[in-house]
Amino acid sequence: MTAFISSVKKKKFWRNVAFFLAIIGPGIITGSVDNDVGGITTYSVAGALYGYKLIWTLIPAFIVLFVTQEMNARMGIVTGKGLADLIRENTGVKITFFIVIFLLGADIMNTMTEFTGVAGSMEIFGVSKYISVPLVAAGVWFIVVKGTYRIAEKIFLIFCLALFIYVAAALLGKPDWGAIGQSIIKPEVESNFSYIATIIGLVGTTIAPWMQFYMQSSVIEKQLRVKDLKWSKLDVLIGCLCTIIVAFFIIVSCASTLHVKGVVIANAVDAAAALTPVAGALASQVFAFGLFVASIFAAVILPVSVSFYVCEAFGYEAGIDKTWEEAPQFYWLYTGIIALSAGMILIPNAPLIQISLWSQRINGIMLPIVLICMVLIINKKEVMGPYVNKPLTNLIAWATIVILIGLTASLVVTMF
Secondary structure, rough: OOHHHHHHHHHHHHOOOOOOHHHOOOOHHHHHHOOOHHHHHHHHHHHHHHHOOOOOHHHHHHHHHHHHHHHHHHHHHOOOOOHHHHHHHHHHHHHHHHHHHHHHHHHHHHHHHHHHHHHHHHOOOOOOOOHHHHHHHHHHHHHHHHOOOOHHHHHHHHHHHHOHHHHHHHOOOOOHHHHHHHHHHOOOOOOOOOHHHHHHHHHHHHHHHHHHHHHHHHHHHHOOOOOHHHHHHHHHHHHHHHHHHHHHHHHHHHHHHHHHHHHOOHHHHHHHHHHHHHHHHHHHHHHHHHHHHHHHHHHHHHHHHHHHHHHHHOOOOEEEOOOOOOOHHHHHHHHHHHHHHHHHHOOOOOOHHHHHHHHHHHHHHHHHHHHHHHHHHOOOOHHHHHOOOOHHHHHHHHHHHHHHHHHHHHHHHOOO
């Protein structure tokens, strides 16, 4: 009898594993792609400038990231509609137009930074940007336009695993684990412009607005249903852990090498190049390879996300599984963003560093607006039925919104 019960339990366990493997994707991909060039740059600059001081921000960032991504997955699964679609239906065309226009500008700048990462990381290996950028642009265009969602998702999951190379980059820098623990237990808080701007950049890149749109669109594209909610939540949890773990090791990598030596950097490419004299050529190449992978990954996902939310906002068809004839606006917009972003990188003396930094700050400023829309919609029983937010989720979401608005207001005050 005992053997029979054990056999049934084993079968149930493996059935659950198989079911989860069929469900995973949207949460892990959305979380991992968050560590794009803008993210790696922000984490690298934070580590080089402040050492381990800002590592504590990753703990509240993880909680907020999980809460917001879970809300997106739940809204997408329950309603079968994208976030831009829901915002338009529940707040009107004017507010939707305002949100979409600002995010479109910021996300085109974000996509340019992804190709900056491709160019910079490949130049460390001796490959000219006039070769690497056009080749990568053609590759990412082909994956989406000529592929299916299932094929694209498998490629994205391989990218997710490759990002863990930053663990190796950090360990090569021989970090001070005691100092890291101290910075988490007793964080040092400052009130100057640089410190506040860096925190907004960290939050803005860890919980980027475009991710909210992509997460919701991807669970719809994967055709998840209400019975999949439990497994979708686990998928989101793993994705958020991946995001924070990779971000942690990027900060540690730069803090334990560049900050200790007083090296000043402006972006992730600088960080990769500056590692050679302080941590060795291998550390530099590992860091650069991670940057290259992250750049390609985000150069695919970010324009897809933009194309999703713009088409949803204005009622056009969207989806990787659709043909060009079925969703022409979706594919033309995707193609246009890829061409514009890659083309800008090939222009000599383009202000790419400022574009990267300000795209992250605009994300930080726009995030509270997107979150307010999300929380208001997800608490409507006529939209979500019994799947409205629990009180604790609302508490975390509203606290996040208030803190983000406070940080943004502080930044504006310090600018004058």
